[in-house]
Amino acid sequence: xxxxxxxxxxxxAPPLYAAQSPGxxxxxxxxxxxxxxxxxxxxxxxxxxxxxxxxxxxLAEGDGGRQxxxxxxxxxxxxxxxxxxxxxxPYALSLTYFSAGxxxxxxxxxxxxxxxxARDVSFAVSRGVKLGGFALGATGxxxxxxxxxxxxxAFAADLGLLYRFExxxxxxxxxxxxxxxKVKFEEDSFPLPLKLKLGAAAExxxxxxxxxxxxxxxxxxxxxxxGGEYKGxxxxxxxxxxxxxxxxxxxxxxxxxxxxxxxxVDAMYGFFAGVGFTYSGVALDYALLPYGDLGSAxxxxxxxxx
Numbered sequence: 001x002x003x004x005x006x007x008x009x010x011x012x013a014p015p016l017y018a019a020q021s022p023g024x025x026x027x028x029x030x031x032x033x034x035x036x037x038x039x040x041x042x043x044x045x046x047x048x049x050x051x052x053x054x055x056x057x058x059l060a061e062g063d064g065g066r067q068x069x070x071x072x073x074x075x076x077x078x079x080x081x082x083x084x085x086x087x088x089x090p091y092a093l094s095l096t097y098f099s100a101g102x103x104x105x106x107x108x109x110x111x112x113x114x115x116x117x118a119r120d121v122s123f124a125v126s127r128g129v130k131l132g133g134f135a136l137g138a139t140g141x142x143x144x145x146x147x148x149x150x151x152x153x154a155f156a157a158d159l160g161l162l163y164r165f166e167x168x169x170x171x172x173x174x175x176x177x178x179x180x181x182k183v184k185f186e187e188d189s190f191p192l193p194l195k196l197k198l199g200a201a202a203e204x205x206x207x208x209x210x211x212x213x214x215x216x217x218x219x220x221x222x223x224x225x226x227g228g229e230y231k232g233x234x235x236x237x238x239x240x241x242x243x244x245x246x247x248x249x250x251x252x253x254x255x256x257x258x259x260x261x262x263x264x265v266d267a268m269y270g271f272f273a274g275v276g277f278t279y280s281g282v283a284l285d286y287a288l289l290p291y292g293d294l295g296s297a298x299x300x301x302x303x304x305x306x
Contacts, residue, residue, distance in 0.1 A: 022219050023183040023190030024143050024154065026098035026120040029081050032071045033285035033301040037274015038227030039241020041211040043199030044173035046162055048283075049085045049303055052094040052126045054197075055175040056137030057160035059128030062089045071301035076294035078102075083301075090128040097121050105148070116148040126158075135162040143192070145183055156180025156192055169203035194218045207231040221246055227272070235279055239287070241272035255293030266290050281305040 031053030035042040042050065046058030049069035067087040075081055078101040085094040100118040107113050124141035139158035145151065156178050164171040175197045182189040195217035202210050213225040227241035245253075253269045267290065274287035283303040290296045 021190070022193040023152070023185075024120060024122075024145060024178075024192050026081070026096065027122065027143070027178055028193050029073070029075070029096075029098065030299075031083055031085075031094075031096070032069060032303075033274055033287040033299040034229075034237075034239070034276055034283075035227075036289060036299050037239035037241060037272055037276070037285065037287035038211060038229055039225045039243050039272045041199065041201075041213040041225040041227035041241060043160075043175050043197045043211075043213050044162065044171045044201035045199075045209070045211050046160070046173060049087055049092075051137075051160075052085050052087070052092045052124060052139065055160035055162060055173050055199075056092070056126040056139045056158055057128055057135040057162035057173065057175075059087065059090045059092055059126055059137050060130045060135035060162070061128070061164075064089050065305060067303060067305050069301060069303040071299065073297055073299040075297045076291045081299075092124075092126040094124045094126065095122070118145075118147040120145045124158075128160075133163060133166070135164075136160065137162070141180075143180075143183065145185075147185065150185050152183040152185050154181045154183040154192060171201045173197075173199040173201070175199075191219070215243075235277060237276035237278070237285075239272075239274035239276070241274075243270055243272075245270045250292075253292035253294065266292055266294075266296055 030036045030040050032050040034048060035050045035054060042054040046055040049067045051058030069085045071083040073081040080099045082097045085092060098120040102115045102117060105113040105116050121144045122141050124139050126139040128135060128137040137160040141156050143154040143156055157180060158177045160175040162173045178192040178194050180192050182191050195215055197213050197215050199213040204210060209229040211227045215223040215225060223244050225243040230238045250269060254267060269290050269292040272287060272289060276283060276285040281304060285301045287299040288296060
């Protein structure tokens with residue numbers, strides 16, 4: 001049951017909607033803490049180091065300064081995600097490492113065979129370019145997965161588009177993520193979690209940022225993501241987000257199908273919250289992600305501009 005819940009939580013949509021559940025689910029875990037605190041409604045924002053994950057077109061903007069970002073998440077069920085990115089616009093390098101911790105092995109008769117480990121890695125190179133009033137971006141990445149003694153490798157690309165309306169606070173963005181080859185473990189192959197994201201954002205007066213994304217994965221139903229950020233307090237940012245979920249996925253995550261319904265903050269699956277602190281070019285961000293019966297995930301990130 002725990003394995004089923006974890007798989008459902010990592011997927012952007014429940015596996016029962018897909019003809020074949022995608023592999024490399026760690027590619028759905030987001031990047032950094034700021035965007036996650038906004039519910040990952042970041043396609044039309046893409047103005048910090050996490051653009052390497054959400055929309056590489058954001059690399060085409062800015063003054064060419066350098067950024068270094070680190071992130072770590074204490075995720076659900078003893079899993080962990082570590083990330084790093086280096087930007088010197090319009091170029092960027094990024095790395096994601098996912099650890100599933102120690103897993104219990106069993107044979108075909110369900111007898112224990114000892115524990116084993118599993119880990120996933122993605123290494124990416126990105127670049128952004130300006131074309132008239134548009135910003136364009138592309139990412140090439142290598143995806144590696146290993147479960148016990150079996151390994152698999154895939155190659156993928158992300159494409160991004162960003163347009164900011166001159167003289168207005170509005171922007172539009174689009175990104176095609178994880179377009180690439182399948183990951184193959186021995187005789188079984190699994191597609192990557194391909195999805196198209198369409199976004200809009202607005203920088204409102206009094207330092208409010210509002211954003212919305214429509215997420216269209218090829219392995220499940222569409223999802224709407226909404227996010228907001230308030231920077232009216234000096235050096236402090238407050239964030240919140242929300243995403244739609246199907247009733248089947250929500251019931252599975254909250255444990256309703258197993259008579260063990262989650263409560264408290266953990267029951268707020270689909271909602272996101274975060275806070276950020278900035279001082280002299282250094283940013284510290286935190287995001288809370290409730291995962292129902294699995295508990296809550298905590299994401300921290302640290303960024304430097306120099």
